[in-house]
Amino acid sequence: MAAVTDDEREEELSTLAAIFPELVRDKCDPFSATLELPVTPSKPLIVRFLPPKRGLITNGNAAYMSGPSVEHDLELSHLPPLSLQIHLPPNYPADSPPKATLRTHHDWLPKEKLEELEQEAAKLWEEYGQCQILFAYIDHLQQSADSGFDLDQTAPGCLILESTEKNELVKFNADTILSTFRAGTFDCGICLEPKKGSSCHRMKRCGHVFCLQCLQDFYNNAITEGDIVSVRCLDPGCGKENATPNASARKTKRDQTLHPRELLEMGIHEDNVRRYLEMKRKKKLEADKTTVYCPRTWCQGPARSMKYPPIPADLNSFIANEDASDDEDAENENTSTGDRLAVCEKCSLAFCRVCYMGWHGQFARCYPRDPNELSAEEKASYDYIRQNTSPCPTCNSPTQKTMGCNHMKCFQCNSHFCYLCGSWLDGDSPYQHFNKAGTDCYQRLWELEEGDEGQNPGDGRGFGGGRGWEQIALEVARQADAEEAEAAALEAAQRAQEDEDARAAAQLAEADEAAPNGAREVGLENAMAQVRVNDQPPPPQAQQRAAQRGGAAGIGRRQRNPFPAHPPAANHNAQAIRNHERGAGRWNANGRRRGPHPPLVNDEDERQRQELQRFLEMARRDEEDGWDSDELGDEAGFEIR
Template identity: 25%
Template sequence: MHYLRLPGLQVILVSPCSPLGASLSSPAGGSNAAELLYTPTLNRRRRSLSNTSSSHPACCEIAVVYCRAALEIEQGMFQSQNSTEHHISFLPPLVLGFEFPADYPSASAPVFTISSKWLTRVQITALCRRMDELWEENQGNVVLFTWMQFLKEETLEFLGIQSPLEIQSIESESGQKQAADVSGEKNKAQDLDPRAVQEVDARADILTQLLDFDEAQQQKVFDGKVFCCGICYSEKLGSDSLLFKECQHVYCKACMKEYFEIQIRDGKVQCLNCPEPKCMSMATPSQVKLLVGEDEFARYDRLLLQSSLDLMADVMYCPRMSCCMAVMVEPDSTMGICPACRYAFCTLCKRSYHGLSHCIATADELRSLRDEYISASEEGKKFLEKRFGRRVIQRAVEESFSTEWLKDNCKQCPCCGTNIQKVHGCNKMTCSSCQKYFCWMCLGALSRVNPYSHFNNPNSPCFNQLFQGMEMDEEGFGSDEDN
């Protein structure tokens, strides 16, 4: 359901022959001749009316164009859902096509059709019948200007259209979309006038058409204005400038072209934002394509796709370095299959798929796994236990604590690598595994015959260091226990 806010309408008379001006003359001539100034319409078409004989053939369009600066569209499928608001400045024109019969205005009214993209045939039929009534009231006089005044000033009031204006999608019996209802009232069963034409494709979305039309017209208005570039401070036409839609900042295309090309070459495709400091408005891909060359845009498109895929939780890359193809992963599944090389891999550890078996963690992963597990939430801990197994997690925690304790309290034997803890005694140590002697200070191997010569040799780095760091008793002697 869509809602439009319409404070007013404007009538435009368009000449089908001259794009620069328009005049409409009644075939009655004389004092009844009428001329109207032309305002360029944004949607000009010529419609021929079928099977009408006329001694004064003419065809002209009267476009009812909304041209105010504030229009809101609220979109929602059901009333219970939240609506989405859109602000537009232009609506597609309401078009009146007509021909003058030979006996107009003395006896016959102009033959006409009314077409619209945003009114239903029921509403257009009501307009047609009201115009017939206006002819009956003014029979014998020129009526075209009266019709135009009616379309200009009374259309919304006559149709009961109030703000906000509701746009309802109408489905045919076959289930295909046939039209769009722009009214807050329910459709009533009534005969439709063949002169009422609704120009809406059954496959088209009326909201999309309204937004596209408004964007095109705003671009035309923008192209005709003069702006000062925020970078080079030169005055340029809007047709030579680029507008960031979110922030409304304007820069000339020459400056933005160079800016975009530098960012794309550096791989910063997510940084094509407005150059204004602290402004986060982003350029659209269509704006980038308009300014840069084909090669630069191809690189931009590729990097933008890659960065977008990196943010998607259900997309991964093939672990094979020679492939790196994007892979779609099914929810609640740990298996990914590359569509290019058909490699099946585990989405958790990136190794070959191992079914229900737990992921194999390397030594480096085990060391980091403990910190991740300890700092994780309950949900995170359950995920890690599911991925690696509870026993692996417990072993990782225990081994990491053991490794840290050994690193802080033990030293390895220089001969066999066994971890040795010094509880007390001198710095001449005996390995409990290989029974070799070594120095606790420099971890050098000692002589089997005279291990103390290492501490008595003046040239030794540990000279007189036999009792260095040893805790002394109250009498100044160390423990008598052997190392």
């Protein structure tokens, strides 16, 4: 009977060895074997890592709890394998069930669950009618591992472990995924050639697979050219299949750039990864409206920022301390808007982020370099402080007096100072400043006793110190604005006068064009023959009106005739023609006025006058080219000067 039983145990173990090649039989006990069962749940198992136990620490009269209190939940797809040790007793399977012992690496599975699984061997032996049940028992363990041992059905809804087990389990999960991937074969999404998993890389966010050579060539070239936006998944449809209408506020997987840790994993050189991080940081600094830059023209470096810290020399430790998710998705730490101190990360200059001057302390009064940056309320507040307060000489805190003497004590630093000139005063003898003859504040202790809103300074000297300089600057700025406004008004008046003159000239030109031909000829004849009879300057009233209209010489005054008033006559014929055109008899040969008399015109003069009229008629018909000037006679006898 014993030989038959031994044959049944040997037969069952040989069959299991054929099904599970990884079955290891004990050399000392031929009816004992060990089998490693992988634990890969079909649905990733949620593991909650509890913080270390917190202890009560006393420090004098104070007591507090030590240790962090933050829990971390992670999803793990691969857990350390379940080790099954089988021993078949001599009377198996007829009279005794098999003896199963279970344990796990790193002791991640609760002991209660292990004991429950061990008892399943005896239950199956009873259910199957006391026969060979090793294969059924191993299959039951595999199904339990596939379902995560039903740990999600417990009260916590997950597996709870101490935080000391976190690193080992996370490392085992990553190594298992990598080894499984390297053992497979994939088609590269770029070159479309089949490659072994050991020569490929799977994107962590989306799972697309590309060969390492294609990824390295593309990403190295993109980083060298500064195109960091292209350092992302290269699949054209990445992120589109899971896009939703409400996903516009969050970047899709394709729009997110790769984490530097992933670039190192795919073989990108460390220098290129550093350049990639520097360009990403520079882009974020330039896009952030709160970034301030060094006021030194030769530097212009950004100020140090807690939101975007500089890249340290040890790149690996910097990447290891970062969160695995892309920092673009994480909420940046908000800096305090009340902190005005900024330090340039290039030249280490400490300056004020409001006025861009050298650092002057937290309580100093300063104003933005660009007045447009102030709101209406802020501008009113700054103007009031500037015009109605005196700065402390020690900490520059603004102080306003409502009543009393001009001996002030700063509420911030307890410094004694003069309200009028801002001088520092000795706390033991502060009134000596007002009793020293020859100073600006001599005998002015009780000036402005009722405060700034009360009486004015008796001697009219006003304030000194920082407040006095600000008042002087305000007055200079006001005068400059008034002069600029006056110059602008004068320039506008001149432009208006020029425009008016241009319109008048245009109207005269239009009227001349619209006049009949006959009127033009009369005007031409009068213009040729007209000579100013009175060469005296205009009366004073006309000169005053001309000065009001134009101001410049020749503007608003009657223009002088280009011809002399009474040029000397070369002969009697020319003089007779001028007398005829003007109205003969008004002037004699000596230029003196005389009474009217009939014009003295001979036949030659009449002929020349007719020739002149004929020339005018031909000019009206545009036929002046056919007229000969010799018809007027001898040039010496007819001359118009």
